[in-house]
Amino acid sequence: xxxxxxxxxxxxxxxxxxxxxxxxxxxxxxxxxxxxxxxxxxxxxxxxxxxxxxxxxxxxxxxxxxxxxxxxxxxxxxxxxxxxxxxxxxxxxxxxxxxxxxxxxxxxxxxxxxxxxxxxxxxxxxxxxxxxxxxxxxxxxxxxxxxxxxxxxxxxxxxxxxxxxxxxxxxxxxxxxxxxxxxxxxxxxxxxxxxxxxxxxxxxxxxxxxxxxxxxxxxxxxxxxxxxxxxxxxxxxxxxxxxxxxxxxxxxxxxxxxxxxxxxxxxxxxxxxxxxxxxxxxxxxxxxxxxxxxxxxxxxxxxxxxxxxxxxxxxxxxxxxxxxx
Amino acid sequence: xxxxxxxxxxxxxxxxxxxxxxxxxxxxxxxxxxxxxxxxxxxxxxxxxxxxxxxxxxxxxxxxxxxxxxxxxxxxxxxxxxxxxxxxxxxxxxxxxxxxxxxxxxxxxxxxxxxxxxxxxxxxxxxxxxxxxxxxxxxxxxxxxxxxxxxxxxxxxxxxxxxxxxxxxxxxxxxxxxxxxxxxxxxxxxxxxxxxxxxxxxxxxxxxxxxxxxxxxxxxxxxxxxxxxxxxxxxxxxxxxxxxxxxxxxxxxxxxxxxxxxxxxxxxxxxxxxxxxxxxxxxxxxxxxxxxxxxxxxxxxxxxxxxxxxxxxxxxxxxxxxxxxxxxxxxxxxxxxxxxxxxxxxxxxxxxxxxxxxxxxxxxxxxxxxxxxxxxxxxxxxxxxxxxxxxxxxxxxxxxxxxxxxxxxxxxxxxxxxxxxxxxxxxxxxxxxxxxxxxxxxxxxxxxxxxxxxxxxxxxxxxxxxxxxxxxxxxxxxxxxxxxxxxxxxxxxxxxxxxxxxxxxxxxxxxx
Numbered sequence: 001x002x003x004x005x006x007x008x009x010x011x012x013x014x015x016x017x018x019x020x021x022x023x024x025x026x027x028x029x030x031x032x033x034x035x036x037x038x039x040x041x042x043x044x045x046x047x048x049x050x051x052x053x054x055x056x057x058x059x060x061x062x063x064x065x066x067x068x069x070x071x072x073x074x075x076x077x078x079x080x081x082x083x084x085x086x087x088x089x090x091x092x093x094x095x096x097x098x099x100x101x102x103x104x105x106x107x108x109x110x111x112x113x114x115x116x117x118x119x120x121x122x123x124x125x126x127x128x129x130x131x132x133x134x135x136x137x138x139x140x141x142x143x144x145x146x147x148x149x150x151x152x153x154x155x156x157x158x159x160x161x162x163x164x165x166x167x168x169x170x171x172x173x174x175x176x177x178x179x180x181x182x183x184x185x186x187x188x189x190x191x192x193x194x195x196x197x198x199x200x201x202x203x204x205x206x207x208x209x210x211x212x213x214x215x216x217x218x219x220x221x222x223x224x225x226x227x228x229x230x231x232x233x234x235x236x237x238x239x240x241x242x243x244x245x246x247x248x249x250x251x252x253x254x255x256x257x258x259x260x261x262x263x264x265x266x267x268x269x270x271x272x273x274x275x276x277x278x279x280x281x282x283x284x285x286x287x288x289x290x291x292x293x294x295x296x297x298x299x300x301x302x303x304x305x306x307x308x309x310x311x312x313x314x315x316x317x318x319x320x321x322x323x324x325x
Numbered sequence: 326x327x328x329x330x331x332x333x334x335x336x337x338x339x340x341x342x343x344x345x346x347x348x349x350x351x352x353x354x355x356x357x358x359x360x361x362x363x364x365x366x367x368x369x370x371x372x373x374x375x376x377x378x379x380x381x382x383x384x385x386x387x388x389x390x391x392x393x394x395x396x397x398x399x400x401x402x403x404x405x406x407x408x409x410x411x412x413x414x415x416x417x418x419x420x421x422x423x424x425x426x427x428x429x430x431x432x433x434x435x436x437x438x439x440x441x442x443x444x445x446x447x448x449x450x451x452x453x454x455x456x457x458x459x460x461x462x463x464x465x466x467x468x469x470x471x472x473x474x475x476x477x478x479x480x481x482x483x484x485x486x487x488x489x490x491x492x493x494x495x496x497x498x499x500x501x502x503x504x505x506x507x508x509x510x511x512x513x514x515x516x517x518x519x520x521x522x523x524x525x526x527x528x529x530x531x532x533x534x535x536x537x538x539x540x541x542x543x544x545x546x547x548x549x550x551x552x553x554x555x556x557x558x559x560x561x562x563x564x565x566x567x568x569x570x571x572x573x574x575x576x577x578x579x580x581x582x583x584x585x586x587x588x589x590x591x592x593x594x595x596x597x598x599x600x601x602x603x604x605x606x607x608x609x610x611x612x613x614x615x616x617x618x619x620x621x622x623x624x625x626x627x628x629x630x631x632x633x634x635x636x637x638x639x640x641x642x643x644x645x646x647x648x649x650x651x652x653x654x655x656x657x658x659x660x661x662x663x664x665x666x667x668x669x670x671x672x673x674x675x676x677x678x679x680x681x682x683x684x685x686x687x688x689x690x691x692x693x694x695x696x697x698x699x700x701x702x703x704x705x706x707x708x709x710x711x712x713x714x715x716x717x718x719x720x721x722x723x724x725x726x727x728x729x730x731x732x733x734x735x736x737x738x739x740x741x742x743x744x745x746x747x748x749x750x751x752x753x754x755x756x757x758x759x760x761x762x763x764x765x766x767x768x769x770x771x772x773x774x775x776x777x778x779x780x781x782x783x784x785x786x787x788x789x790x791x792x793x794x795x796x797x798x799x800x801x802x803x804x805x806x807x808x809x810x811x812x813x814x815x816x817x818x819x820x821x822x823x824x825x826x827x828x829x830x831x832x833x834x835x836x837x
Contacts, residue, residue, distance in 0.1 A: 194704050195697035202694050205683035212642055212680055213695040213748065214666035272685050 055287035056180035064228030072271030077138035085236025090246025094157035117229030121222025147248035166242025205272030346395035388412030433461035433474035484515025603648030623802025671749030718747030739770025
């Protein structure tokens, strides 16, 4: 073999290597370029900030969900959890009044999120009920509780300025984006640089090997669910602030978008594999696509079809790349 | 189609003959010029220690692998099997050691799985349930067993399931039946039931090749015994003319004693690990022993003797029903694996692929998995903190890898085993349990693993060593406990025991 062909080959390998290792990053990049030219108004600062605001609500939860899925579990109750958290905050805001009421409500919502998530994990441990089932039950029950709290009518007794949390700007950037960015950094650090994060990967990769290595596997799984519960409560509070009410019907179907973002980001539903960074890409991807389609006047029905296709396509792509690797 | 072929039986039917059959795996001869004729309608036991070439022979017959040289004659015809289907078509059916039944289905469905009788209703094909169960019941009755076709397999005992497995094999109407350790999971009563069935099939003229590790069974059930050692045919004897010593002698020949570093005197006054009367239902009962500083205690026994179960239970991986465990002077009964590991005990499980390692995770991650608390200061962990732990084990255990960031699945079996060991050495244990550390590992890596164990003992590490290869137990250990059917039956000094004696002890107590 001559040096020139070797050189060419190495170049080719380098290109293929990038394609293989960063497929979703490249596709997201291509999508953004496409939308800049094809979707009127996509590239405007106002629109981009709006996209970021929208994906923030979803993304905050998706980072927690990534940990849950890596640990080999699933949480289908986050959409209902968002509604419940919003209603709890709204109820306390009304009952106690002012920012004090909001603070108490927020604390209660976070505690409920943590406890429900943690207990879901323990339920799996003690009764061997798959989290798919437990959280499917919670999916129905939590929304029911949310509606019981509100009595079926939106609760709107928030103090003035409360809308800042979900709808306001800080230094020109929507406030939820800061929360989103902070959650990303925190979860990235937790998953990569703490013994807890390492244990999450080990537990999802091989439960028995992790157990025999002296890892408290059920504590680890329960904690990923509890973290997701807390993040759900935070997101629910931001959404309540944005729409100005606590409503039992908020965030219907949101759990599917959250899981979709995690999967598009390359996390394996079989557990043990996945990255917080990948989920960030998945979240941005979903945000751009739905914003772009709206701007291009694609009908809502088609948007659903396209989203379905994207989820399937992303998984297929990952499977194919896995085989090539 | 198979049925028709077998319907025309000849004199040579059921005869199995090997002519100079050789199987090479690279430079290793798994089977070397094997020549033998298995006569029709008899029960032929096939004996040999692990790695003797027994399973190679079975795989050749089942059509799973092909011989490198030589020819096989089945029913008087020269045959070449290129797939299990060919072997099947020639009338050879194998009953494997592991059960392959679907527990939720009925007995009849399991027997005819994949070929359920059909009936035609209005141009559509449906399962003919009546016919299915009638056929299955007829078959079971013919075999003289009291199992009904409509019973769910999950309601049967393990022994009955083994019978269904044989019924399934018989439904193919074979002339040659291979039974690979059919009794390894059975209790005595069930073994008798199985033997009744074997004798009945023999009367029907079925040739059977019977593989077992239980010597006493041979005298009950086999007509002849063929022994192979290191891939060579050693000989065949008629069981009525043979005794234990003959067969064990044929299996082991003049065993050369293995070499190891000189044994040190062990100070047996203060045990590091003390196990008192521990029991676990269906696994083992009333196990007591002591382990001393720097001692390597071997546990010998056949598969299913309860060696692994004892270690798992002491380590806290399975619960104990009775008894107590004391580690370093502290009562640790009922501890979880996590607490055990903190108390200074490490355990490398027998099946490293399934439960020893997270295959998809990096070598680094696996090496630090059991010592996350020690590596991470305040819960925070970085690659830089892990590096000394990883580098130390890679160097000390000579783990061969280009990059510790690669998944552990990229390593060879021997190096994977070293990662499992390294993972535990990182927890700085003072007692280690090594369960089958040499399984699926090449000779060189095996030596290295033994060296690691001996090296540890030099520095005061106490170990329990378990291996199915009894010669390894004799070589590695300072003292050997013999287990049989969940109980410790005796203790031997490896310097004063040879392989045949130990093998005899592990089997039905026949000390030669």
